[in-house]
Amino acid sequence: MNPNAPFRKGATTPFQARRRWLTALAAGAGAAALAGCDRLVHDERVDATLRSAEKLTFASQRLLLAQQPLAREYGERDLSPVFRSNGSSRPETAEYDALLRSNFADYRLRVDGLVERPQSLSLAALKALRTRVQITRHDCVEGWSAIGKWQGVPLAQVLDLAGLRPGARYVIFHCADELVKTADGSGRYYESIDLLDAYHPQTLLAYGMNGKDLPVAHGAPLRLRIERQLGYKQAKYVTRIEVADAFAQLGGGKGGFWEDRGYEWYAGI
Numbered sequence: 660m661n662p663n664a665p666f667r668k669g670a671t672t673p674f675q676a677r678r679r680w681l682t683a684l685a686a687g688a689g690a691a692a693l694a695g696c697d698r699l700v701h702d703e704r705v706d707a708t709l710r711s712a713e714k715l716t717f718a719s720q721r722l723l724l725a726q727q728p729l730a731r732e733y734g735e736r737d738l739s740p741v742f743r744s745n746g747s748s749r750p751e752t753a754e755y756d757a758l759l760r761s762n763f764a765d766y767r768l769r770v771d772g773l774v775e776r777p778q779s780l781s782l783a784a785l786k787a788l789r790t791r792v793q794i795t796r797h798d799c800v801e802g803w804s805a806i807g808k809w810q811g812v813p814l815a816q817v818l819d820l821a822g823l824r825p826g827a828r829y830v831i832f833h834c835a836d837e838l839v840k841t842a843d844g845s846g847r848y849y850e851s852i853d854l855l856d857a858y859h860p861q862t863l864l865a866y867g868m869n870g871k872d873l874p875v876a877h878g879a880p881l882r883l884r885i886e887r888q889l890g891y892k893q894a895k896y897v898t899r900i901e902v903a904d905a906f907a908q909l910g911g912g913k914g915g916f917w918e919d920r921g922y923e924w925y926a927g928i
């Protein structure tokens with residue numbers, strides 16, 4: 660069995676599980692279209708036709724994208740000799756300084772919101788969960804790329820620990836840094852993704868980079884890797900994960916620090 664398979668509960672095949680789940684996600688609107696897609700989806704010509712059909716719902720389009728789910732993975736020899744840091748390179752708060760001094764022994768990842776069992780996880784607890792290593796290319800919207808090796812726990816594992824409650828649709832990442840210094844904290848970095856990307860097998864909470872602990876400049880002790888989207892979605896310095904039914908209530912209402920400043924929420928590569 661593929662240990663990275665996102666759906667492996669009971670006797671249900673991954674395909675059935677995904678269909679049921681996506682059908683629920685479509686909340687009725689796209690359900691009819693989805694039922695049709697399931698029968699046709701293995702035919703590439705049909706895929707192409709469907710992809711171009713404007714009347715498809717968002718959920719059905721995501722079902723098609725799920726047919727080519729993995730971002731490309733590379734080999735050790737492809738690793739970039741230099742992987743630059745971008746945005747914040749160190750949160751400038753007393754709390755973060757204290758965490759750094761203890762080498763993150765006192766760090767806790769909070770998981771709350773629409774979950775059955777809110778969590779407060781130490782780095783050791785996160786490292787004790789299933790681990791995954793992947794070598795992928797990071798693409799920043801500013802026009803640079805770099806290939807790095809990431810080690811971390813699949814976000815799906817952490818979400819399963821907490822257990823999603825009905826109504827859960829988004830996973831919001833709260834970060835320790837303020838990219839823009841403000842009096843009211845509105846410059847704090849945050850991001851959000853939907854459940855399809857949250858349960859993607861390459862979506863990790865990474866604590867390791869290129870075979871070492873995640874460096875401060877790259878988001879220590881924990882950062883998101885979501886490999887089919889652009890650099891600004893890869894939230895660094897994650898301190899809290901909130902499961903929610905919406906993100907309009909947060910920040911500028913667009914789902915992320917850069918989204919609030921005009922960037923796309925879905926930053927597909």
Ligand SMILES: Nc1nc2c(c(=O)[nH]1)N[C@H]1C(S)=C(S)[C@@H](COP(=O)(O)O)O[C@H]1N2
Nearest residue numbers: 743744745746747799834848877890893895
């Ligand atoms: N918390 C936080 N996460 C962040 C940023 C940031 O400034 N703060 N910058 C984003 C951008 S635009 C990019 S390209 C990547 C850069 O990751 P790196 O520093 O590991 O290269 O982090 C993203 N995640």
Ligand SMILES: [Mo]
Nearest residue numbers: 799800890891
């Ligand atoms: Mo970026």
